[in-house]
Amino acid sequence: MTIASTLAPIGENRIGAEWWRSAVIYQVYPRSFADANGDGIGDLAGITAHLDDLVSLGVDAIWLSPFYTSPQNDAGYDVADYCDIDPRFGTLADFDRMLAAAHARGIRVVVDLVPNHSSSEHEWFQQALAAGPGSAERARYLFRDGTGENGELPPNNWQSVFGGPAWTRVADGQWYLHLFDVTQPDFDWNNPEVHEFFTNVLRFWLDRGVDGFRVDVAHGLVKHEDLPDHELSDDPAMGGGEHVAPYWGQEAVHDIYREWNAVLREYDGDRALCAEAWLPTVDETALWVRQDEMHQAFNFPYLTTKWDADDLRAVISESLRAYPAVGAPATWVLSNHDVIRHASRLALTEDTARDGGIGPRSTARPIPELGLRRARAATTLMLALPGSAYLYQGEELGLPEATDLPDEVRQDPTWFRTDGERYGRDGCRVPIPWVADAPAYGFNETGASWLPQPAEWAALARDAQEGDPASTLWLYRTLLANRRQYDLGAGSLEWLDGFRDDVIAVRNGAVTVVVNLGSEPVALPSGTLVVASSAFEGAELPADTAVWLLAD
Ligand code: NOJ
Numbered sequence: 001m002t003i004a005s006t007l008a009p010i011g012e013n014r015i016g017a018e019w020w021r022s023a024v025i026y027q028v029y030p031r032s033f034a035d036a037n038g039d040g041i042g043d044l045a046g047i048t049a050h051l052d053d054l055v056s057l058g059v060d061a062i063w064l065s066p067f068y069t070s071p072q073n074d075a076g077y078d079v080a081d082y083c084d085i086d087p088r089f090g091t092l093a094d095f096d097r098m099l100a101a102a103h104a105r106g107i108r109v110v111v112d113l114v115p116n117h118s119s120s121e122h123e124w125f126q127q128a129l130a131a132g133p134g135s136a137e138r139a140r141y142l143f144r145d146g147t148g149e150n151g152e153l154p155p156n157n158w159q160s161v162f163g164g165p166a167w168t169r170v171a172d173g174q175w176y177l178h179l180f181d182v183t184q185p186d187f188d189w190n191n192p193e194v195h196e197f198f199t200n201v202l203r204f205w206l207d208r209g210v211d212g213f214r215v216d217v218a219h220g221l222v223k224h225e226d227l228p229d230h231e232l233s234d235d236p237a238m239g240g241g242e243h244v245a246p247y248w249g250q251e252a253v254h255d256i257y258r259e260w261n262a263v264l265r266e267y268d269g270d271r272a273l274c275a276e277a278w279l280p281t282v283d284e285t286a287l288w289v290r291q292d293e294m295h296q297a298f299n300f301p302y303l304t305t306k307w308d309a310d311d312l313r314a315v316i317s318e319s320l321r322a323y324p325a326v327g328a329p330a331t332w333v334l335s336n337h338d339v340i341r342h343a344s345r346l347a348l349t350e351d352t353a354r355d356g357g358i359g360p361r362s363t364a365r366p367i368p369e370l371g372l373r374r375a376r377a378a379t380t381l382m383l384a385l386p387g388s389a390y391l392y393q394g395e396e397l398g399l400p401e402a403t404d405l406p407d408e409v410r411q412d413p414t415w416f417r418t419d420g421e422r423y424g425r426d427g428c429r430v431p432i433p434w435v436a437d438a439p440a441y442g443f444n445e446t447g448a449s450w451l452p453q454p455a456e457w458a459a460l461a462r463d464a465q466e467g468d469p470a471s472t473l474w475l476y477r478t479l480l481a482n483r484r485q486y487d488l489g490a491g492s493l494e495w496l497d498g499f500r501d502d503v504i505a506v507r508n509g510a511v512t513v514v515v516n517l518g519s520e521p522v523a524l525p526s527g528t529l530v531v532a533s534s535a536f537e538g539a540e541l542p543a544d545t546a547v548w549l550l551a552d
Contacts, residue, residue, distance in 0.1 A: 022489025040448030058480030357423030398472030
């Protein structure tokens with residue numbers, strides 16, 4: 001089969017119509033996607049081997065979570081070398097092959113950039129430890145003397161996002177800041193050397209041909225210059241909460257993205273930056289995507305919205321106001337590698353911390369059928385919205401959270417740093433099933449898997465869904481094909497009146513979308529059915545179901 005490239009011609013001036021304004025971007029979590037060498041951890045060659053499956057799914061781009069050299073204390077978000085590939089994932093040649101194969105199929109490739117912290121195994125941090133207090137080497141990170149009579153107390157009361165204190169003391173008595181794991185020291189972004197280092201990293205990957213970067217902890221790089229104590233929040237996670245910590249959303253962080261925006265503009269082909277910035281509101285998040293900063297920001301206020309029609313209406317309206325107001329597209333996302341998969345989350349009966357996970361001892365146990373039904377309806381709504389949407393690998397199979405992982409296999413630092421109080425994110429990171437009747441469900445040929453796959457996943461394997469028009473895989477394919485056909489990503493939304501409050505009804509171009517979030521059926525307007533999130537009979541839409549209709 002020959003596959004023509006559908007990428008826009010290089011250098012074409014497409015302001016206002018850039019690919020990232022309407023793209024559906026599929027998140028590949030490399031260690032759990034496909035494992036070509038059979039060691040139990042996915043790899044780049046595995047991604048290359050499955051690109052045609054992503055073409056047939058119908059996505060426009062992939063975003064890859066980190067594959068760089070790393071001790072893997074935070075699944076690769078602890079980078080020891082920003083310009084090389086961890087041997088677990090392959091080599092730079094494997095990366096180039098994967099990139100070329102993706103581009104040949106018209107799929108763009110976004111890589112993950114982790115600029116808030118490095119691994120403690122990064123050569124700069126090793127040099128900082130060796131060089132001692134007051135050195136230029138230490139000035140690349142946030143080393144400080146302690147407080148208390150002999151400096152035995154940390155410089156301030158900041159807590160790590162993963163639990164426990166955000167400061168660790170080194171042998172000579174100084175302390176260093178790590179907003180995440182102890183093996184993830186934070187850089188000092190007041191240091192010009194750090195700026196220069198990262199613009200070189202950007203160029204390294206841009207020169208190789210990547211289409212953009214997802215920027216990790218994009219709201220946290222700059223800390224308040226006084227490093228003041230702050231009132232601790234019940235939710236130590238990244239941003240949000242009542243008391244916004246003095247390391248999220250500091251004004252000077254925006255200068256960094258203006259600098260990077262200028263670097264990207266030197267390159268052709270609409271390269272893009274996407275902010276991972278967990279901020280409480282859409283309006284705050286929109287500050288990251290002003291004209292000369294980033295191009296997209298994840299819409300976490302949307303992701304965290306409950307299955308409630310009023311709340312969803314509010315966040316969708318706010319998003320379609322706030323992002324375009326600064327010249328950016330709205331984005332939409334329901335799942336990623338840090339949150340409970342939406343096929344489970346939407347059926348939770350009580351709040352759990354966002355990255356708290358679900359485990360054998362959790363009191364909140366989602367009902368799988370309800371979760372899947374709502375997840376399918378939620379995705380049917382999301383993929384009708386104008387802007388760019390993110391999918392997380394496995395959601396096209398309707399995968400639920402793996403809720404019964406035994407304690408001894410857990411790897412998320414959150415689990416260790418909270419002494420098992422928060423299960424953490426392992427449950428959404430389990431290797432995905434490709435083939436029902438194969439070792440590790442076709443994740444590889446050896447049957448090895450870095451996290452055990454639940455037995456129920458055999459029925460959800462991709463090959464088991466291939467021939468079933470009622471499957472979640474077919475739903476996603478149908479949604480994506482029609483989203484493309486009717487150009488919904490570039491469309492605009494009109495709210496339709498005349499429905500109950502617990503029903504969402506909108507029109508985007510030719511497509512009318514009705515979502516029933518209530519418990520009673522609702523009469524559908526006339527129109528030709530394009531797709532339904534769950535099968536039903538008659539002219540009434542059942543609870544937790546969404547449809548796309550074409551006007552008569
Ligand atoms: C956000 C990433 O998505 C998450 O997985 C990681 O643990 C933290 N940033 C720290 O890098």
